[in-house]
Each structure stands twice: as structure tokens, then as C-alpha cells.
Amino acid sequence: MIRSRPLLIAAVTSLLLAGCGSSGGTAAQQPGKTELKLYNDKGAWSKYFDEMGVLSKQQIGLSMKSVGYTDEPTYQAFIKASFRTDVKPDLFTWTTGGRLAEIVGQKQVAETTAIWQEAIKNGDLSADLAPYYTIGGKQYCVPLNAAYWGMFYNKKVFDEHGLKPPATWDELIQIADTLKKKGVPAFYHTSVLFSFVWFEQLLAGTDPDLYDRLSTGQAKYTDPGVVEVMKRWKSMIDAGYFNNPGDKTDPGDVLKTGKAAMVSFGTWFNTSMTQRGMKAGTDYGFFVIPNVNASLPKTSMIFESGPLCSLAKAPDPGASMKYLKWWVGAGAQEKWATARGDVSANPKVAIADEAIAEVGKAAGSGEYRLVNRYFEATPPPVLSAALDGFSGFVAKPETYEKVLADIQVAADEYWSTHKQGD
Template identity: 70%
Template sequence: MLSSKRLRATALTLGALLIATGCGSGGGSGGSKSELKLYNDKGAWKPFFEQMGALGKQQTGLGMKPVGYTDEPTYTAFIKSSFRTNVKPDLFTWTTGGRLEEIVKQNQVADTSAIWTDAIASGDLSESLKKYYTVGGKQYCVPLNTAYWGMFYNKKVFAKYGLKPPTTWAELEKVATTLKSKGQVPFNQTTPTSLFSFAWFEQLLAGTDPDLYERLSTGQASYTDPAVVKVMERWKSMIDAGWFSDPGDKADPADHFKSGDAAMVISGTWFNTSMTQRGLKQGTDYGFFFIPNVEPSLPKTSLVFESGPLCSLRKAPDPEASTKYLKWWITPAAQEKWANARGDVSGNPKVKVADPELDKVTKQAAGPGNRLVLRYFEAAPAPVLTEALSGFDGFLNKPDTYMKVLQKIQKANEEYWKTHKAGS
């Protein structure tokens, strides 16, 4: 849970924003807009959003200005406050899974079923992606980005110690042990905040028992299940071995890569953007590999997958303009610019990835040897996710508390599924 100081800070920030933007956005009265505001929790992507704004203006006559946040709680508070005030975004980023379902059930999000039907028919979106945007039989939002999770590694550090990307879990452990023996911390924490504190939990559990991982997210399993406890014990043993950077380190992992301090970091392919922004080159300065299963007998490699949505409110300031932009966003012309500018993959199957290394990743991800599992951030129901992020963050600082952490998450899990149908 957020501290009282954090909540007060969030409220003050939000209040200032409402005053500053109160005259700039209408309610749901409509109008003929020539520029939309895209509120997002990806402040570092501002230059890429601005490029898309210019391209959209050129191709559709409709411009876009990004309004970026770097603090997730503040951003979430603003979007949810827009449901009750006249300060409404034209477009906004969110997450699929439980958090999307939550605001859809509040009747706040614009229905995009027609967009999906047309896009699947034209080949601009895939049927397999549709289910992640479906709530109650209808589709909401369109893909902002698509990403696969794996391990970024520092090629210069690996070369220095004669290491190669591992193909088994035993090899990954050997790489970590070697790096630690040389005075090099093997793994950097994914982020200086608790936002991605779940990363190793999902990877270890999905790579051990992907069926249990999926049952956990649908209320059909317990966080105190012996197999889940074993995953936390494995994670604790990795921390105890000194394989992770200091959880109090607030530096961006990409900065550690540039300085040579980081050997590896687990993240989505979107992390490539952070690297290229620092002048690092994939294939030269760093590489990427899919993390092998912990359990070698599994028939397929568990590959964590995510797709982040770009949404419009049902009562957007100009619903027609927002819908027009969403339709354009998923076209090949827009997606080719968006994906390749950031150095990432696209949700549009027609888009050619310019980076040969990244193209290799996308082709490998689509191979028959992988089993896609939805990222924990989207898979877990919103109240459970909130407790889990806080719990895992605390665990990183106090690994001995893992059982208490699991018990607290399980309590939130039980409370949620008391009023929801397990397995849905």
C-alpha cells in the first residue's frame, strides 16, 4: 500500500494538474479537434510519441501531443479521477488483464469491437491478440505495444569472462556464479521502483510450472501452494548468493549497462528503447536471449508476453477524433514508424522489424517451441497485483519474509475471488 506521505504527494500533484489543465479539456460534449492529448505512463517515450504526433498530422490531419508521467501511482490516480471530472484525456495508455477489466466494468472505456473486426479482416491485427483486449465479449482499446520478456546481457562483460548466452537453467546459474566470482553482480534489478518487482516471480514460476502460474491468476490455486513456496525459496537463494544488485539502487538499469556495471537485466523487449536512447547498439554493446526454463522437462519454453493498450474514454472530449486516431494507430504505416523508431516489435503482423537482431527475436518468439504466458502485471487481478507488488518489493529487501509475503497476497487473492468466479 502507498504510504500516507506518498498519497498526499499524489493528491497534491493531481490537484495541481487539474488546475493547470482544467480549461484545456472538455467533458463529453464533442467537437472538431485537430490535436489530441495522449496521456501516458511512459514519460521516457516522449520523443517517439512526438514523432507519431507529427506523422499522424501528416497522414490524417489529426495531431497528437503526449502528456507523460514517470510516477505510476500519480498517473493511475489522474486517469481514474478523469472518470469523475471534466478533465478527460483524448487517449490514454493502460494495461490489459484485471486493470482493464476494472475500468471497463465501470463503463468508462470506449468500445473498439468494430476496429478489431475490420483490423483482423485486413490482417492489421491478429486473432490471437484479440482475447487480451476482450471483456464481456467486446473489445476495448487497441495495442499500444507488444513485447516479449527475456534477458538483456552486456556483450562486453560476457566477452571479458568468456561467457555465452545460456540455453539451460543450469548454464544460467553457472554464468551467474562465474560473474559473482569475478566481482561482477550478475543481475540488475529491473527498475528503481516496485513496478516490476514481480519479474523474477513470474519467470521462476512460469519456468517451473506454467499451468500453476495460469491457475494462480484465475483463482484456481493458492499463493501458499508448496510449489509457489519453492519458487520463492529459489528466488531467496539467488538473492542470498549475491546475484542481484542492491534493491535500494535508484539508477536506471540502462545506465548501468552503459557504464559496464550491469551484466544482465530481465525485461521486456521495450527495454531496447532505453538502450538505444543511451547510444548503445544491440548486437554490439548488448544482446538478448530468452530465459530457459527452470524445469528442463517442460515440453516448451515458457515465454512471458505482454501487450499494452492505447485507449479512449467512452465520454472522450471528441469521441469521433479519438476513434479516428485509434484506427490509424494500428495501420502498417503508423506501426512501422512506431516500432522501428523505438527499436521494438509491433502488434501489426504486416510490420517489418528493421533491426535484424530484433527481427530474429520476433521470429524465435513465434516458433513452435515456446508457450506464451501473460505477464503477471496483466494476469493478476488488480487488488491482488497491488498487494503482490508491495510484497515482492519488501521481499527484495528482506528475503526471509517470503512466507509472510505469500500469506498476505493469498489473503488478497481469497478476498477477490469471493466475489468473482474462479477460472474466468
């Protein structure tokens, strides 16, 4: 999972064998390492990480201390600097997709193939998740988290206006119209890091095949289907359905106070609600966002999985691998998922929140068409241009054609030196 700029991260953040070496084989654990430091871009989760450190000390004799960042550029700079300095994390969080492939290509990440093979064999990880962590036929890192994206909504606002979760896109728009007439912004959006959220949702819910082709360079941002999605997004902004994108209020507070009735995020946002003392089913709810295109055979659902990694040259490779193996086990994952109120990458773990548990079960059974989150699906240079473009668009929606053209310039440059379809 990504986290960025102080408040938004803390927001969105508040709202990703003892003995397996970097080659995926076995290696003796170095003596003397009894506490690991986990560097992460999820500063608001420090409490949960530290609780895991207490549990790991009890269960495997290795404690873990969180070193959390809330500014994404600063965090990424630190991790990349650790590749060439002596200040190296024992463990660190990252993102899958192009950014993971980049540092794996630089031979900076420890291989975890043996952990994956054992975990899949004993049912602690699903083989369906492995492709997100597979580069060149080998696995790297393990799942820090798995998350399904949908809509969190303020239940009290819905109840006050006689609303219920929609079954179709038209019903969702009817809800937005009702709220607008009552002076309540229907949806949260932002001009900061998560500016891509509505683009990915509208495109995946309209034409998921086009979404996939776009991420692999087989379609262009200037193609008619993409342009139509931007027009729809613009029409929603023009209709007054969204809050002010420049508002720096934590999204968790936005939903709690009813400054916007609905917030679209991954199931990890549940943690933001529980941290604010909100109760699922009483104060807030969660529903799957209906497709824009009702004729699609399955509802498109955005999916993400954030990795927990070790450096190839970690301070104590054996200790780091021991921790990663423990992390994916049912005992650790039960604690991790329950504390945050989220789904787990481990299929054995039961989820307390009924709505989220139901979504996780349905997604795992193939009921939805899972769509890789835009942040991971899009090559890093194209993503940078897109984030800048979408950030400008939400403030000036009339610029959508120029925004798409500018992103396509970055896409053309990238795909001119990379094989399309990869």
C-alpha cells in the same frame, strides 16, 4: 506496459474508422478537433509519441501531443479523476487484464470492436491478440505495443569474461557464478514496481500451469510449488547474484555501465539502450531465458501488450476513433516500432534488431509458450499485495513464507467474491 515511480519508470520507461463510436458502430467526427492529447505513463517516450503526432498530421490530418507522466500512482489518479471531471484525455494508455476490465465495467472506455474486426480482416492485427482486449465479448482499446520478455545483457562484459548466452538454466547459473567471482552482479532486480519480475519468470519457467492457476484463484500462494519457487529465488539472492535492490539507478544505466551484467525486461527495454547510444550486437544483446524445468515441452516466455484507449465520453469520440484506427495500420506501426527498436503488434511490420525480430517471429509462430505478464494476469487487489510483498522480500529474503501468506490473505478475500477460473 506499466511505469511507476519517477526514476524507475523513466528508467524502465526509459527503461503498453474515422467514425467508430463508443458503441463500436459509426459516428460522425465532431468538427474542429485537429490535435489530440495522449495522456500516458511513459514519460520517457514523449519524443516518440510526438514523432507519431507529426506523422498522423501528415497522413490523417490529426496531430497528437503527448502528456507523459513518470509516477504511476499520480497517473492512475488523473485518469480515474477524468471519469467524473471535465478534464478528459482524447487518448490514454492503460494496462490489460483486471485494471482494464475494472474501468470497462464502469462504462468509461470506448468500445473498439469494429476497429479490431477490420484490422484482423486486413492483417493489421492478429486474432491471437484479441483476447487480451476482449471483455464481455467486445473489444476495447487497441495495442499500444506488444512485447516479449527475455534477458538483455552487456555484451562487453560477457566478452571480457568469455561468456555467451545460455541454452539451459544450469548454464545461466554458471554464468552468474562466473560473474560473481569477478565481482560483477549478474542480475538486476528492484524493490520498487518491478519487484515481481523474478517471481513470474521463475514460476513460469518451472510450472506454467501452476502460474496460470495462481492467476485465476485455482491455486494458492502457499502451495508447495509456489513455496519452492520462492526458495529458489531466495537461494539466488543469498548466492550474491543480484545488485542492491534499493539502488535507484536507471536500469538502462545499470546495464550500460556494467553495474549488473543482465537485465530482464520486455523488448520495449530496447528503447532504453538505443536512447543511450548503445548498439545491438556490439554493446548489448538479448536472449530468451531458459526454463528452470528443462522437461517442459516449450520454453515459457512472458508476454505483454499495453493498450491505447479512448474514453467512452472523449472530448471528440470520432477523432479519437479515427486515430486508433490509424495507429494499428502498417504505416503508423512501421514508424512506431522502428523508432523505438521494438516489435510491433502489426504482423506486417519488419523489425530492424535481428535478435528481437527473431524472437517476435518465433513467438508468433507458436515456438514458445506465451505466459501473460504477472502485472496483467493478477487481479488488482492481489497484485497490490504481491508488489508490496515482493518489494519486502528482495530486501529480506528470509521472510518469504510470511510474504506468501500475506498475499494469500488478499487472494482469499478477492476470490471469495469472484468466480475462480475467470
